[in-house]
Amino acid sequence: MTISAFQLCGSLALAAVVYKFVHTVLPWLYVNIIGPKFFGPKLDIRRMGGWAVITGATDGIGKAYANALAKKGFNLVLISRSLPKLENVAKKIGEDFKVDTKIIDVDFTNGVDIYDKIKAGIEGLDIGVLVNNVGVSYPYPEYFLESYEQNPKFLQDIISVNIHSVTHMCALILPVMVNRKKGVIINVSSTAAVIPNPLLSVYSGSKAFVDKFSVDLQTEYRSKGITVQCVQPGFVATNMSKMKKTNAMTPSPDTYVAAALNILGYTTKTAAYLPHTFLQVALKAMNDIICEPFTTDFVFKQLLNIRKRALRNMKQNK
Ligand SMILES: NC(=O)c1ccc[n+]([C@@H]2O[C@H](COP(=O)([O-])OP(=O)(O)OC[C@H]3O[C@@H](n4cnc5c(N)ncnc54)[C@H](OP(=O)(O)O)[C@@H]3O)[C@@H](O)[C@H]2O)c1
Structure with missing residues (x-):
């Protein structure tokens, strides 16, 4: 029996689909859906x-992480800018979960000296988990040069808070973990790091740093x-997203953090919350199947509209 060229091509195409399914789709389904949903976190944090x-x-x-980790029995070091807010959160968590808390008030835009205060505050603690959550973004989407002209310090602050805090905190706490041969570092990046995000370029660039830094740090340690x-x-x-109401695409911080802790140990980079995972997949498919300029242009138009509305509101409120 002879096989026609047509049959051969068909068989090769089928083999390629099966190969792709077994090597890409099945592991993806396990890591993102089946594992976390049916077996829970892979790691006993x-x-x-x-x-x-x-x-x-x-x-x-960040506050949702504090509550979730206190619920698991962790004592907490809470770090933020405003002392009264820190005192309130620490008191409530202490009462609710009967754990110890320490607070450190620092402003991450205030240069590298703040890390001496943090170092003194965490001295001698057996730290098992570090959550690098602090982050700031633009008040509204804006062109790079215009945001720079309006407030060059603000763009510098985004880099200090979103990038320097992550690297300095890892440098402070990783030695404790390496000594004890265990530890979890959770770095909060953003979908902005992996999808087109014009008009928020410094923010999305800072989050792309967090992504890349995390992956290579994981390999090293x-x-x-x-x-x-x-x-x-x-x-x-x-407050940052300015979205008060939750829906399927916009979860509460507690819902988001529960999903993120549940997927711990499966994969280094993750959107964690399933609708956000599907959003990333959809945008990647749009990029790959339709073409990247179309996706970028689509997002650019949405952000231009948000910018226009924000500028109009600011003018009206003057
Ligand atoms: N919300 C979203 O839709 C979203 C999406 C993607 C990624 N993220 C990322 O998630 C992380 C948390 O965002 P969020 O939405 O929870 O923000 P949020 O509600 O605005 O809370 C920000 C927290 O960071 C603290 N903070 C801000 N600037 C600080 C500074 N200069 N020094 C010290 N602490 C400072 C705030 O403390 P004070 O109360 O003292 O100001 C507050 O505790 C960020 O890294 C953000 O980029 C958020």
Whole structure:
């Protein structure tokens, strides 16, 4: 029996589809859906140590991490800018979960000296978890040059808060973890790091740094017992997103953090919350199938509209 060229091509195409399914789709489904949903987190975070350190812990996603980790029994070091907010959050968590708390008030835009204060504050603690959550973004989408002309310090601050804090905090806490041969570092990036994000270029660039830094740090320290997880949220209902109402695409910080802790240990980079994972997949498919300029142009138009509305509101409120 002879096989026609047509049959041969068909068989090769089928083999390629099966190969792709087995090597890409199945692992993706396991890591993102099946594993976390049916088996829970791959890592027992509780075994990492007695203390968790969280930056930007007084609001939004950081506060949700503080509550979730206190619920698991961790004592907490809460780091943020405003002392009264820190005192309130620490008091409430202490009462709710009967754990110890320490607070450190620093402004991450205030240069490298603040890390001496943090170092003194965490001295001697058996830190098992570090959550590098603190982050700032633009008040509204804006062209790079215009935002620079309006406030050059602000763009510098984005870099200090979103990039320098992550590297300095890792430099402070990683030695403790390496000594004890265990630890979890959770770096909060953003979907902005992996999709087109014009008019927020410094913010998305800073988050792309967090992504890349996390992946390479994981490779360097995996054999030393350290797990690095980089989470890439889409919109979460917080002050930063200016979204108050939750819906399927915009979870509460608690919902988002529960999803992120549940997927711990499966993959280094993750959107963590399933609708955000699907959003990333959809945008990647648009990029690959339709073409990148179309996707970029689509997002650019949306952000231009948001910018226009923000400028109009600011003019009206003057
Ligand atoms: N919300 C979203 O839709 C979203 C999406 C993707 C990624 N993210 C990322 O998630 C992280 C948390 O965002 P969020 O939405 O939870 O923000 P948020 O609600 O605005 O909370 C920010 C936290 O960071 C602290 N903070 C801000 N600037 C600081 C500074 N200069 N020094 C010290 N602490 C400072 C705030 O403290 P004070 O209360 O003292 O000001 C607050 O505790 C960020 O890295 C952000 O980029 C958020």
